[in-house]
Amino acid sequence: MTAVPVVIVGAGPTGLTAATLLAQHGVRCLVLDRWAEIYPLPRAVALDDEVHRILARLGLREEFAAISRPHRGLRLVDRSLRVLAEFPRDVTPGRHGYPQGSLFDQPELEAILRRNLGRHDNATLRGDTEVTALTQDADGVAVSVTDTVTGAPGVVRAGYVLGCDGANGSTRAAIGAGMRDLGFTQRWLVVDVVTEAELGHWEGVHQLCDPVRAGTYLRVGPTRHRWEFLLAPGEAAADFRDPARLYPLVAPWTGAVPRAELEVVRAAEYTFRAQVADRWRDRRIFLLGDAAHLTPPFVGQGLGAGLRDAMNLAWKLAGVLDGSLPEGVLDTYETERRRHAHAMIRLAKLVGVAMTAGGRWGDAVRRVVAPRLRLVPGLQRLATDSETPALRRSALVRRPPLGRGVAGRLCPNAVLDGDVRFDDVAAGRFAVVTSVAPSAEQRADLTRRGAVVVDAPPGSELRRWLAGGRARAAVVRPDGTVLAAGGTLADLCRAVPGLPPARHPPTSRV
Structure with missing residues (x-):
């Protein structure tokens, strides 16, 4: 039976970050993922300077800078793209040494995370491996696995297990945790487009305040663009596989660009949820990232929350393993991170409701209120400042x-x-x-x-x-x-x- 101090289930950004941080602290770890390759389609696209700082701590300052671009803040626009309000962000390095917000393509981020992990001899990534069971005893965890190619079973013995296997992973169920719903569920169409054409729009986040169909637009990279549109009851992503229905949605931004120059990489349905796990730990097993919390995307904190989890836990776990910290410090992980994640989810939910709710009445209110928001004392800083809440005691x-x-x-x-x-x-x-x-x-x-x-x-x-x-x-x-x-x-x-x-x-x- 193979033995390793820490097994990490899931090789997404959270799992790779946790593994790299542990390896930096001298902890030997094994990352298991059911897939051999990186998921090729873009998902998360934004992070703030606090999270950018974590990537630099991994040794990825230059590599992340090469695949990302600063974003200039938030604009509220109507269906004709007339600006109702603007909340600019500083694109020069701030108090954390980086722009307040950055946009990126998640597959590119995962690629540099994997390459960087490979530089550490005490970290191993094993793909084509599905975790089928976790069995704890006083001394560790037996991780039962199956090779997804050969079907061969196996067992890995771990001192601790970090469940970074996402919203639909098995680790949360293995510790008997459930998700507490915070009362936000919306179905959105997510459209990713690649084009060599220069669309020429302001390079920040455009929030479309439209009572018929709320939406979001942002330029992710030199040729990559992302749109998100709220789906009406009864609609599905399949309805928009017809170009005749899809292209009119993006036409306000693409203008006269011929359809042949717009490559639709993906048009998929996502359900945005606000949820937090009711427990993040069972003895030697911890939940991180989407396994522990789900946040609507309106403040760009979904991926960042997982990286914050990894940053919070890794050094504590390393200290416990080398005997320099008492085992009780691991209790602080959930104490500190759960309240923080909850606060960011509430903020995302509030922004989502403010930008999308109310139908025509809500749109009328936004048209009147939005242009005057800049006059509210402190609101400009609140809307653009990337500083997140302090951790609880x-x-x-x-x-x-x-x-x-x-x-x-x-x-x-x-x-x-x-x-x-x-x-x-x-x-x-x-x-x-x-x-x-x-x-x-x-x-x-x-x-x-x-x-x-x-x-x-x-x-x-x-x-x-x-x-x-x-x-x-x-x-x-x-x-x-x-x-x-x-x-x-x-x-x-x-x-x-x-x-x-x-x-x-x-x-x-x-």
Whole structure:
């Protein structure tokens, strides 16, 4: 029976990210997927700068930049594409070192994730392998598998299992978890088109506010375009395989481009749902990504939520496996991630309802209200700011009772010197960011425990960030989240767990 510390079920972006992060921490892992090849059709198309930062931590800064493009924000448009309101995003690097939003083609992303995983000798990807059962005992998990080509059965022994097998995978059922419906279900037609023609539209997200058929348009790549249209009751994707019905939907954007120059890659029906699993863990088995939560696409957080799950869990699991962290820290995964995912799903649901509900009455309201939204104080920032909610209090997030300050939020990936940023220096370790000079003894103790001291001199971005949180120092976790801030420097130094030095090299510079 093969034995491995961690088995990951599913080789989508979440599973590949989790495997790479674990491998960076020196953990041997095996990724199992029922398919040998990448799913060839585009699905997710957007992520924010917080998630972009995770990809950079995997070592994919340059490769992701080559396959993605910044998007310029959101426009609300009517059926004639007249702009009702615009919420622009900054396409230059922000506090995390990247544009606030990026567009990409998921198969291309998965390809670079797979190539990158192959650079790690302690990570193995095995395709054509279906997981048929998970059986736990006190010491681990027996993962029963079947080779989908030969039909041969097998068993892999794992210390832990990460279920990254999507909404229809088997891991969730294996731990007896169900999905809690948050009250949002819509059927949409998703149309992906490739064309060499230059359509010439503003390169952000266009939200079509049309009482007859709400829709979305965005340019994904140099030649790739995505449309999504709300299906009416009784309609199905098959109804639009007829070009005579499909092309009129995209005609407002394609204009005079001949149909022969528009290659329809896909016209498929997707049901957008808002759901969260009622449990994310059973002893040694964890749920990540779509296995744990489903979000409508209106704020572009579906794929990103899975990568956040992987980032949150991987370093904790690595610490437990090497004995530097107690097993109880694994309880913080669901505590922190479930509330955050729930908040992002609620936001997506709210945006979806606001943009699509109400029929002609709702459309009339949008026509009146949308052009005036820019006058609402703070709404522009709320609509375009990519910062997501702070993590809730846990054993690894020491937020004050009223939730003020920077604890639970991401430390900025600030420029420290030249082109060197915070993530380059922290490199997956605990960090103490401080405007107060630690003593030689404190520095030595932190170094012994594998942590790094990052000074925040006067006038620096990190000094301003600390001051904004009314703190002089902060402890930052390996995933970039602030564990604690404020108090005395001595107290914060004691809050750093006794981790050994990180075994993986620093990330590429950003």
